[in-house]
Amino acid sequence: MREQQMLDAGVRAFARSGYRNASMDDIAELAGVSKPLVYLYLNSKEDLFTACIRREAAALVTAVRAAVERDAPADRQLWSGLSGFFAHTAEHPDGWTLLHVQARTHGQPYAREVAAMRTEIVEFVTQLIAAAAREHAREAARARTLAGTEVSGLAHALVGAAESLADWAGDGRAGAPSAKEAAATLMNFAWAGLGNLLQGRGWAPERIG
Template identity: 60%
Template sequence: MPRAVRERHMLDAAVRVFGRQGYRAAAMDDIAELAGVPQPLVHLYLRSKEDLFVACVRREAGALLAAVRGGVRAGDPAERQLRDGLHAFFQHTVRHPEGWAVLHLHARAQGESSADQVVALRTELVGLVTRLIVSAARDAGGASALGRREAVGLAQALVGAAESLAVWAGGDPSVTAREAVSTLMDLTWPGLAPHLSPIPPSPPHPHP
């Protein structure tokens, strides 16, 4: 088996074990057994348990970010892009529950290297949402009423709410990605709406 394929199998197994058991409870023996390889081979390819965990965090963060970016079509209106990006986010987290658990539950508590990967992922997501909010305001003629700092704050709140809803959707198989999107948009869009409305023209000055 080519090395790249074998490494992918080991990472797949590691994500499942770390996601279900957490970092401290996870054993390299369990990962090797699930991957179908001898434990020394895991150490040979991916060195220590910490290195393996960081590799899992890096891969899962990249996969989630790629899924969100892939769900957004550049030519669509900003609101449509935001909805599609959120839908891609929820679809990915529901389809990859162990990967989401590694990112959301375990990575921040296990060392600076893994925490930095999650911070970088969140920064990218907040930046993407910020750009969409600013673009939507500009399209509606309300950009001058929405400052950069305010847009970032709105994006932070939206991403935080999305993370919480992903936990809810992951724990309840009856919740669909589309339902999670609708719930989030119903909650946040009314707050965004004033910034996405055209600025009314100033009334004419009365003649003296």
């Protein structure tokens, strides 16, 4: 329980003040414990930062996986996964800032932690897109089969777009979308494009002369 309090405080401090400016004194005060106790549980500021990153990364991956409606049609599965992603990042803005900003800008050990999380999400989205393509192929006689590189590329593009939209949705500005609106925006972009691609109506450079 105390360790989770310290991690909560660490996430908040690192996200709002940055790694360099967040002090162990501040984190101990936020957690309502003594600084020696923070060191007893988490050894150092570097170890605390790593522990915060790992916890938030695991929570995000778990939220996305749990949100997917497993027995639903492929489009519903992708929609529910995206909705889960945006809902989690909206509900945990400090955690998202820690992962998407702080961890990526303070050295390779921390960036690798986030890269591992991103790889896991991309692999999961790849599976969802591949399942969608197979389902579409069964329903439409003229649908073509996507190459593995196409599926992987689409998954990377979708995850990158989701990260950008999560930043936009969470910046607090007027007109920023809700989690469901962000998911719908990305589904409209991705699903329509996937349908055209499966029907052989993909874009090609030669079309612009």
